[in-house]
Amino acid sequence: MNAHRKNWSARWRVALAVVTVCALAVAVGAALASPTRSHAVTVTALIGSSGPAETFAVNNAAAAWSKQTGNKVNVIVASDLGQQLAQGFASGNPPDIFYLGNDQVATYAKANDLAPLDNLKNVKSFYPSLRAAYTYKGHLYAAPKDFSTLALVLNTNSWKGAGLTAKDYPKTWAQLASVAKKLTRNGQVGLCTNPEFHRLGVFMLQAGGWLVSKDGKTATVNNKANLTAFNFVKSMIKAGSMKLTNQIGAGWGGEGFGKKECAMTIEGNWIAGAMTHDYPTVPYKAVELPAGPAGKGTLQYDGGWGLAAKSKNKTEAMALISYLTATKVEMGNAKAFGVMPSVKADAKEWKKLYPQFSAFLAGADYSRSIPTVPDIATVLGDFNQQLQGLPQSDAKPILNRVNGELQSILK
Amino acid sequence: MPTRSGERRSWWRLREPGIRGRQTAAGWLFLAPVIVILGVFLVLPIAAALWVSFSDWNGNGSPIGANAHWVGLENYRHLLTEPGLDQSNFGTALRNNVYYVLLVVPVQTAVALFLAVLVNRRLKGVGFFRTAFYFPSVTSSVAITVLFLFLFDPAGVINKLLSYVGATGPPWFFDPRGLFHIVLAQFGVDQAPASLANGSFLGVSYWEWLAGPSVAMCVFILMAVFTTSGTFMLLFLAGLQGIDESVNEAAALDGATEWRKFRYITVPMIRPVLFTVVTLGLIGTWQIFDQIYVGTKGSPANTTLTPAFLSFNTSFNQNNWGVGAAIAFILFAIIVSFTLLTRLLTRSPDRVPRRRRFGAAR
Numbered sequence: 001m002n003a004h005r006k007n008w009s010a011r012w013r014v015a016l017a018v019v020t021v022c023a024l025a026v027a028v029g030a031a032l033a034s035p036t037r038s039h040a041v042t043v044t045a046l047i048g049s050s051g052p053a054e055t056f057a058v059n060n061a062a063a064a065w066s067k068q069t070g071n072k073v074n075v076i077v078a079s080d081l082g083q084q085l086a087q088g089f090a091s092g093n094p095p096d097i098f099y100l101g102n103d104q105v106a107t108y109a110k111a112n113d114l115a116p117l118d119n120l121k122n123v124k125s126f127y128p129s130l131r132a133a134y135t136y137k138g139h140l141y142a143a144p145k146d147f148s149t150l151a152l153v154l155n156t157n158s159w160k161g162a163g164l165t166a167k168d169y170p171k172t173w174a175q176l177a178s179v180a181k182k183l184t185r186n187g188q189v190g191l192c193t194n195p196e197f198h199r200l201g202v203f204m205l206q207a208g209g210w211l212v213s214k215d216g217k218t219a220t221v222n223n224k225a226n227l228t229a230f231n232f233v234k235s236m237i238k239a240g241s242m243k244l245t246n247q248i249g250a251g252w253g254g255e256g257f258g259k260k261e262c263a264m265t266i267e268g269n270w271i272a273g274a275m276t277h278d279y280p281t282v283p284y285k286a287v288e289l290p291a292g293p294a295g296k297g298t299l300q301y302d303g304g305w306g307l308a309a310k311s312k313n314k315t316e317a318m319a320l321i322s323y324l325t326a327t328k329v330e331m332g333n334a335k336a337f338g339v340m341p342s343v344k345a346d347a348k349e350w351k352k353l354y355p356q357f358s359a360f361l362a363g364a365d366y367s368r369s370i371p372t373v374p375d376i377a378t379v380l381g382d383f384n385q386q387l388q389g390l391p392q393s394d395a396k397p398i399l400n401r402v403n404g405e406l407q408s409i410l411k
Numbered sequence: 412m413p414t415r416s417g418e419r420r421s422w423w424r425l426r427e428p429g430i431r432g433r434q435t436a437a438g439w440l441f442l443a444p445v446i447v448i449l450g451v452f453l454v455l456p457i458a459a460a461l462w463v464s465f466s467d468w469n470g471n472g473s474p475i476g477a478n479a480h481w482v483g484l485e486n487y488r489h490l491l492t493e494p495g496l497d498q499s500n501f502g503t504a505l506r507n508n509v510y511y512v513l514l515v516v517p518v519q520t521a522v523a524l525f526l527a528v529l530v531n532r533r534l535k536g537v538g539f540f541r542t543a544f545y546f547p548s549v550t551s552s553v554a555i556t557v558l559f560l561f562l563f564d565p566a567g568v569i570n571k572l573l574s575y576v577g578a579t580g581p582p583w584f585f586d587p588r589g590l591f592h593i594v595l596a597q598f599g600v601d602q603a604p605a606s607l608a609n610g611s612f613l614g615v616s617y618w619e620w621l622a623g624p625s626v627a628m629c630v631f632i633l634m635a636v637f638t639t640s641g642t643f644m645l646l647f648l649a650g651l652q653g654i655d656e657s658v659n660e661a662a663a664l665d666g667a668t669e670w671r672k673f674r675y676i677t678v679p680m681i682r683p684v685l686f687t688v689v690t691l692g693l694i695g696t697w698q699i700f701d702q703i704y705v706g707t708k709g710s711p712a713n714t715t716l717t718p719a720f721l722s723f724n725t726s727f728n729q730n731n732w733g734v735g736a737a738i739a740f741i742l743f744a745i746i747v748s749f750t751l752l753t754r755l756l757t758r759s760p761d762r763v764p765r766r767r768r769f770g771a772a773r
Contacts, residue, residue: 083727111469246585249565378729388712
């Protein structure tokens, strides 16, 4: 038995020795072999997509750039953009480029998460107001890629049914109130919209008020003009010709409009995609919002590409951002998912393609973006929560409360 | 117990002579993966979060290192004493969660005990009911939340059923009115009386503290009772089956009614299980997050905001990590205090003091 064991043990030792030598040979060979190092880098792009159309468009544009430059692009569709960005910044390994709303840019810039894009190749092609919306402390922290404004969207069937014509498109607040009253019939409310600053804020601008003073250093939320604006909204709600979406149980104005619970709503360009997709049978038209005591006013929402400060491929990432915000690509996006291009050069072609959405583009002349202040999204979030109680409560305590909160972050 | 060689047992010696030593080493080996996993995924993150709550970290880079500086109790002071949005949001979140806890824990404990007593009997087909009552607990909380969102939609099934009996249901998940405020409004009190409107605690006026759970929160309360009663029913069932049948028979012979049997025999004998159920219920209800994140995210009017969700929102969406971590640890302190309180209250009245057990001489 012992001899047998010795035989086996000897065989195993020899086998082990052979394997070790082979492994060493391979390892040495690999180490000494000259590596065919490619200069292609992979740029990661994190997007918060509005739907399959947008994901497809971004992937296509990225693939085209890949082909052109030989670099790879990894487009990640975020399920929770804020959370995934936060994880990226904390880990020191963030996505190279990502979607950045202009209400978040100041918060991230202050935390040194963003790299400035002042030297972007096509920085002069963007609308000045969009560049300003993404500028914090004198530096541009995101490349504007598209924008939307709010307009009045109305159901043309309900319009005709109430005996109204193209001449009756409301141009003043009084006309809006009377038109909304006429349209409140047959179980349909005249006007419905989200109980948020992001919709009701248009009335603040039309009344000559706004969140901050001209120099941006004082909060003006509770000034007389804003109070007038919200009292006007309350009067329409009291008259029964306007309802907020939480009163009718709709998720947003577009849903209430598409389900024919209201004849008009205040929404942005994105409603076009939703109507085609979810409510194709509802005929609608977009007209400019009426002017208030101080003239016309509407809100503007900007989308942009940000660059991470800790990105390891800044040059290639900036080149990709330039490509994605080029005239041709932005026009392609506009056709794919209905946003307005952020480059001035596209305006003419866009107006020709989408005459029915001219109201949105016209709004760009007098629209305002959310101020670029750190933590403004938090204050506006609370403003939205308070406005949900607008039908039952007075506007003044809400405005006073938000004014205090806004002033504390403007210091 | 002395070892084979007569040496005294030393706890730091992983390997001892003989079979006992091998078992000790094997024991540590089996425990090692769990210790590593718990350490890396539980202990270290909690320690890091505790550090973040005492620091000014802004989310850029790792908090362990040059990116975060010690600021002591600044985050806690800002959250609890500085008037502002953070304080009033925290106060609102606490208020919402207190009502949630006060309503869910007693109701789900009572329902679970009731169901357990029902299925404890040897009837035909009771197994089916045991499964049916337990079923909601195994379903994903996300799925149930989405289902409830659908059922309690203002134009949904529940309101439709209510309309058949002539009642108009409220817009459930969109209704921010507090239950107590609704009741008081029936008696004509629909504005805050001066005494309650002027005072405030944690940035929330006393009138708002007494608002009660909002209608939207009540739907979440219903959802919680529906999903967790099943799990606790099983715990109670195990406890009930530990009660010897002869005790109940003896009581029946003495002429005790069902209610007296339940109150004087069953309940005292399942006291440990009761403590477990109430403690688990308290811990679970104070930590509610999934349903809020998937469902209303704090709406309507912040009446479904809870400390756990507020902690997440403050950290990830507002980039205010120190305050978010501080909220989490205050919540931890609250849960621990409630657990200790429960322990105190469910302590057996005839507990023998530790010193005197097993005879006087020690």
